[in-house]
Amino acid sequence: MLSALSLLLVCQLCGEVVVRWLALPVPGPVAGMLLLFLLLLLREGPGEELRTTSQNLLKHLSLLFVPAGTGIVVHLGRIGEQWLALLLSLLLSTVLTLLITAWVMQWCAGRKA
Amino acid sequence: MTPPIGEIWVYLSASPLLGLTVTLLAYQTAHWLYVRSGQRPLANPVLIAVAMLATLLWLTGTAYETYFAGAQFVHFLLGPATVALAVPLYTQFKRVRSMLLPISAGLLAGSLTAIISAVLIARLFGADLATQASLAPKSVTTPIAMGIAEQIGGLPSLTAVLVIFTGVLGAIVGGRIFRLAGVSDPAICGFSLGVASHGIGTARAFQQDEQRGAFAALAMGLNGLLTALLLPVFAGWLIQ
Numbered sequence: 064m065l066s067a068l069s070l071l072l073v074c075q076l077c078g079e080v081v082v083r084w085l086a087l088p089v090p091g092p093v094a095g096m097l098l099l100f101l102l103l104l105l106r107e108g109p110g111e112e113l114r115t116t117s118q119n120l121l122k123h124l125s126l127l128f129v130p131a132g133t134g135i136v137v138h139l140g141r142i143g144e145q146w147l148a149l150l151l152s153l154l155l156s157t158v159l160t161l162l163i164t165a166w167v168m169q170w171c172a173g174r175k176a
Numbered sequence: 177m178t179p180p181i182g183e184i185w186v187y188l189s190a191s192p193l194l195g196l197t198v199t200l201l202a203y204q205t206a207h208w209l210y211v212r213s214g215q216r217p218l219a220n221p222v223l224i225a226v227a228m229l230a231t232l233l234w235l236t237g238t239a240y241e242t243y244f245a246g247a248q249f250v251h252f253l254l255g256p257a258t259v260a261l262a263v264p265l266y267t268q269f270k271r272v273r274s275m276l277l278p279i280s281a282g283l284l285a286g287s288l289t290a291i292i293s294a295v296l297i298a299r300l301f302g303a304d305l306a307t308q309a310s311l312a313p314k315s316v317t318t319p320i321a322m323g324i325a326e327q328i329g330g331l332p333s334l335t336a337v338l339v340i341f342t343g344v345l346g347a348i349v350g351g352r353i354f355r356l357a358g359v360s361d362p363a364i365c366g367f368s369l370g371v372a373s374h375g376i377g378t379a380r381a382f383q384q385d386e387q388r389g390a391f392a393a394l395a396m397g398l399n400g401l402l403t404a405l406l407l408p409v410f411a412g413w414l415i416q
Binding site for chain 2: 068071072074075078088089090091092093095096097098099100102103104108109113114116117118120121122123124125126127128129130131132133134135136137138141145147148149151152153154155156157158159160161162163164165166167168169171172
């Protein structure tokens with residue numbers, strides 16, 4: 064557990080450093096994810112410890128979005144004024160994105176098969 | 177002599193302990209309700225927890241900054257959790273390699289749809305420039321979206337909220353949309369959910385099975401990258 068957490072933090076730290084150093088438009092944690100992925104390719108798979116730690120962390124991934132989501136209280140004024148535009152934009156755009164991504168992928172996968 | 181309750185409140189409201197504790201309690205309650213409902217998408221735990229906490233802040237007259245001083249410890253874990261997504265990605269790597277064409281085409285189509293449709297629909301219904309710019313990166317994960325919003329003239333903290341509601345919406349409607357559209361391949365469902373609804377879609381996908389989860393995680397990472405590269409290039413032209 065402890066060594067797996069350290070590994071995750073070290074990857075994130077390296078990711079942050081690389082991103083800042085090369086001025087990449089990517090957030091540090093995403094670079095850290097790529098780094099860990101390359102490491103796993105080299106080591107041919109995660110050990111038992113990393114596997115269980117990441118599983119536990121990802122099991123409650125939604126919890127981690129709660130503090131930022133609660134930030135809605137700061138923007139109630141703007142949301143109240145433009146609620147219709149926001150609601151329709153979020154809802155329709157999300158549905159469209161789901162549909163178009165899935166259809167394009169299915170079409171490409173079908174053509175290849 | 178016991179101090180008056182008001183004094184205890186003064187202490188608690190200045191310490192990060194309270195914000196952290198109520199975040200965990202609210203989420204646990206929301207998660208319990210979600211499981212009790214038979215994991216109905218509408219009982220999304222993020223949605224319920226945020227509603228409870230927002231009501232609590234309003235009732236107690238607590239500023240968001242005060243609450244966040246405690247909640248930031250949970251927020252911080254988003255970083256290591258993003259890194260941890262490499263593990264399921266690795267276990268699904270064979271399937272990913274066999275689907276390179278559908279993945280690249282789906283990613284490009286989905287990423288552009290998410291950005292352009294969000295901005296155009298908002299503009300059509302009278303959203304101002306700052307709201308449009310805050311909406312544009314709504315389908316990518318919170319830290320990336322906030323960075324992009326700042327770059328293109330949006331309000332990063334509003335973007336964070338919109339990102340989370342996009343995630344919740346995708347997690348709620350995803351399953352139904354895929355059934356209606358006749359899409360059943362778990363890899364395609366997972367990937368589409370990750371493109372449209374980042375980490376919250378990914379969390380929902382992981383609750384279904386590991387393949388969906390891994391493809392959602394991949395999509396979330398790739399869409400974050402692509403949006404960060406693409407959006408600043410044509411934001412000026414799109415947002416008017």
